[in-house]
Amino acid sequence: MKIKLFILAISILSLSVSCEKKMDKIFDENPTDRLNASVADVYSTLQSNKDGWVVKYFPSSALEFGGYTLFAKFNNLADVTFEGDLTTLAPQTSTYIVVPGAGPILTFDTYNRIFHYFALPGYFNRNAAYQLPGFLTAQIGAVNEGMKGENDFLVTKASGDSIVMEGRKSYNKVVFLPIKSNEASTIIASYRAAVAKFHAFSNYRFEAGTESFPATFATAATKRALLIAGNAKPYAYRYTPTGLDFYTEYDVNGVKFRELKYVEPTGAYSKGYFTNDAETIKLVPGT
Structure with a gap:
């Protein structure tokens, strides 16, 4: 009987030590370190596809303006270049940053004529200086809201096959899909042709x-x-x-x-x- 009790005690002690080791591994990194690591991972993933990303973008939470296909290429740790299916405007380069928040927050922090068109109040998008060639030539949306786009997005997934984000105001899902190298030279033209047709x-x-x-x-x-x-x-x-x-x-x-x-x-x-x-x-x- 004593031998059985001894074996049981050893088993319980071993289990306790094992659990403590697992707990130690879980809590080796503090929350700040884990968040900073996720920010670094987003930076890396954004730049990982040299041919860029197809971006499915629906600017308004009410969805009344519909969706748009943008094409984004993250050139380095600071610069991003956009093109769009809605306009023939030449590629526009601006800056971006990924910062820690409720998770990694991707912010397009300097003005990009294509991307930020969706966030312009109607007061500005009715002005020819802000309009996009091939798109609208009149005000769209309310004077103080426009198309209700935004600049800041919570990244909920970042991997080579897709990046998924949420607008921090609209909570709309924004999906990035990698452009394949064999379609990189024709994909933008094919989307613009579809817009012209449909x-x-x-x-x-x-x-x-x-x-x-x-x-x-x-x-x-x-x-x-x-x-x-x-x-x-x-x-x-x-x-x-x-x-x-x-x-x-x-x-x-x-x-x-x-x-x-x-x-x-x-x-x-x-x-x-x-x-x-x-x-x-x-x-x-x-x-």
């Missing part, structure tokens, strides 16, 4: 099953978000070379979708249509 469409309707649902633009000037009767929130999307990429999964008449691909004109669809892979829903531009 932006011309209007008078949309959703077809789901045997029912049809007329859709109007949440903001007629941008034509990147749709409203249908009975839904207060817009169906916000970006233009892509294959069709429309929506901010989140949406539902029309019980049919869920996140991406709709364009089908060229055929039969009764004189302007073509957008559909999901299962072809259970169509978004049809009118004449």
